[in-house]
Amino acid sequence: MIKKRYFIQIAYDGSLYHGWQIQPNAITVQELLDKAMSTFYRQPIETLGCGRTDTGVHATGFYAHFDVENLEESKVLNAVAGINAMLPYQIAAKKIVPVSDDAHARFDAISRAYKYYIHFEKDPFKLNRSWLVKDKLDVDLMNQAAKLLLDYTDFSCFSKSNTQTFTNNCKITTAVFEEKENGLVFTIQADRFLRNMVRAIMGTLVRIGKHEINLEDFKTIIESKNRSNAGQSVPACGLYLVKVEYPYLR
Structure with missing residues (x-):
């Protein structure tokens, strides 16, 4: 089982969502992104974001990391259009980049x-x-x-x-x-x-x-x-x- 880590950069209009982070009884950006990516990659995907944004806050350059098992890197990196097709219009994937297995979207950030x-x-x-x-x-x-x-x-x-x-x-x-x-x-x-x-x-x-x-x-x-x-x-x-x-x- 080969697992590799990637960063995904997204943009979103936060008006309709209860912030980034998954929470019970509320629709969040992370929940919808994880569902779209899990469907596209045909395996469970759990993202971890660079931080929290509150209800109604927007983002144009938000990063999250995720792990994928047993997929060629080219298939992972070329997935932006496919993931966007599964996301609501208010959320857009911008790019996916390979990173080291210990890279962390939250703790490795040097500035925001x-x-x-x-x-x-x-x-x-x-x-x-x-x-x-x-x-x-x-x-x-x-x-x-x-x-x-x-x-x-x-x-x-x-x-x-x-x-x-x-x-x-x-x-x-x-x-x-x-x-x-x-x-x-x-x-x-x-x-x-x-x-x-x-x-x-x-x-x-x-x-x-x-x-x-x-x-x-x-x-x-x-x-x-x-x-x-x-x-x-x-x-x-x-x-x-x-x-x-x-x-x-x-």
């Missing part, structure tokens, strides 16, 4: 990047894909605050309570807002992220943009390590996992 989209005028084509904010925001001040994130490593104040992580330390390398037509895009990249971290950061930065708190307040919130001091989590609809990097994938 998210984008968060905001728009300022009602737009039916952005429903469930961007967050409508009706207030005027001070983008320059928000960028000043976002830059401060690079000076810290402990982000307990932005972490969901009662998680099973061994540390709340992360190294953020990029945090910046860009103005787009009738909207903003926030890009953040780090070696790892905590549960709900990006949405909590966004909720706090928006408070900065509304002049509800200032830069010194922002520093105090981070240094407090207390989630109750930070802003509310923003809606999931604007959040996208866009990139995951591995030392052996280019």
Whole structure:
């Protein structure tokens, strides 16, 4: 029995799903992907993702690993079209790559990047894909605050309570807002992220943009390590996992 490991990269619109990870009594991306791949490869396939995404969160560059037994590598790698034919339109396989037998989609990732989209005028084509904010925001001040994130490593104040992580330390390398037509895009990249971290950061930065708190307040919130001091989590609809990097994938 020969078993080989592969990575699959997928994109999905998370609007209809209860996040990535399989759970009882709810439809998830992982459940549908595993079913499609098991049917195509004619053997049980169980994927393990690079992380969790919550209900309503999207992804354009999500990775998962899986093992296949007794199949030629060419048949595994050329399966993208066949797997896509078995997936709902909201989920798309992008590529499959061979990796070593001990490669791990979650633990081997060296960086992840998210984008968060905001728009300022009602737009039916952005429903469930961007967050409508009706207030005027001070983008320059928000960028000043976002830059401060690079000076810290402990982000307990932005972490969901009662998680099973061994540390709340992360190294953020990029945090910046860009103005787009009738909207903003926030890009953040780090070696790892905590549960709900990006949405909590966004909720706090928006408070900065509304002049509800200032830069010194922002520093105090981070240094407090207390989630109750930070802003509310923003809606999931604007959040996208866009990139995951591995030392052996280019």
